[in-house]
Amino acid sequence: MKGAAGQLGTSLAAMPRYVQLATTLLNEIQTGKFPVGSLLPTEHVLCQQFGVSRFTVREAIKLLVQQGLVNRQPGVGTRVQAVAPTGQYTQTMSGLTDLQQYAVETMLEITRQEVVALSPEKAESLDTSVGETWLEIEGLRYAPGQPLPFAWTRVHIAPRFRALAGLTGQVDQPLYLLIEQQFGCRIQVVHQEIKAMSLDADLARQLKVPARSAGIWIQRRYMDTHDELVEQAVNIHPADRFTYRESFRREFAVMAPQVGGIKL
Amino acid sequence: MKGAAGQLGTSLAAMPRYVQLATTLLNEIQTGKFPVGSLLPTEHVLCQQFGVSRFTVREAIKLLVQQGLVNRQPGVGTRVQAVAPTGQYTQTMSGLTDLQQYAVETMLEITRQEVVALSPEKAESLDTSVGETWLEIEGLRYAPGQPLPFAWTRVHIAPRFRALAGLTGQVDQPLYLLIEQQFGCRIQVVHQEIKAMSLDADLARQLKVPARSAGIWIQRRYMDTHDELVEQAVNIHPADRFTYRESFRREFAVMAPQVGGIKL
């Protein structure tokens, strides 16, 4: 029976003990018994308090770690770092996006390359100051064996990396990898935005499609370990030459995420 | 022979046994010893073959599961489902995609709902057989307080879930969550495709935009733990009413992913 009421068959009593334990700890974190920044009881203590084995305690804490609620450090303990899961749905993505679609198989033909002083608009787009001198690169991306480009690209590279070498006419490595290799920098976070747009006459000409046809606009902002912008790239693709694919895999969400009676 | 020991200080001998075991299994999967679709040896067998405890074997297989290389089913076994680690670059995404953009704040107004026998084209799109009877739903998505819809939606739901309840005129929960709750099913993987398109007259009318204006097409395929399609949703957004945002964080790579001498 699947009546309207109580469709959640996940009565807590039926859940594994480590899920029950994790739920208990989650509640105690949210009610302030273990404030953010404090240490959770040690595994040994939790074993005694709940009368379970260390395995069960570790499985429970593993759930909390996966949700970003606590972090663990050998020799120190388990520290509370948030009261709410950072996203009920933290998911992992297969790394095809950049590597496969832009790196492994494609080639960038550079059509323009210039160190420019930022105009107010560009400075705002890059979230930095007017007058900084960034390296600006424009080009077209080709898939192997294809005569028509599948993307127009404009890249801005931060001043400290503007001496980037290896930017001859055709580049077959992603620019952020070049930067990492030449400057020992490390990309930590990538922010991405995707939207649709209508291709203007100039873009349409370069991409060899009819003017005003539909295209997809993808912006990627590559941040280093200090969360500073290293590179911003905008790619514009004709509708019929590019599909963006990705996959997400659910990792945890083992715990019943009901909060305040709302089932989520 | 450890060679230059290179930039990755991860000499395999220093890694935990379960990482070594996972790496071994990964190699054997990639060399075809365990083809996609086949079953890995059982935990018991692996314990004997490698002379380790069941804990070690399970930790190793857990790594493979986390990378999407295998899936497990009690009573059946561990099945290979991919040869490439879905993360040369394992990245985590903050779960904004679905929850924030489609679930938390938005509302789906259902305009049509019908159990349909699949035409050949739809069967192909859903990767299943002609004649199966899937639940087909069409509607418009609204953001709170906005009079104009920001998406047109068409959803197909697998026959075994077509009795889905709660589909009255306005739905404020994501459909896949309804399915999970009512049928005890669990979404494990979501495949997503994004491309640009030109909105035809009918779509343009429903979305209240000029005909032939640019739009973005997003398809999501929700797979359960057995990698079977549960729901396929297509969302079409006008260019100026929707931007898709996501962030990727590079994570500490557990297994050394070097393939063919390339360091990655």
Next chain:
DNA sequence: GAGTGGTCTAGACCACGAA
């Protein structure tokens, strides 16, 4: 009924951080 993976116990040794 035999075998699978999921859960769980009660121990153990280790590297590491802190006092």
Next chain:
DNA sequence: TCGTGGTCTAGACCACTCG
């Protein structure tokens, strides 16, 4: 030195699938 979490062993019982 002491306690932490990380790793690992050798068992056990269970629900489930399949023949």
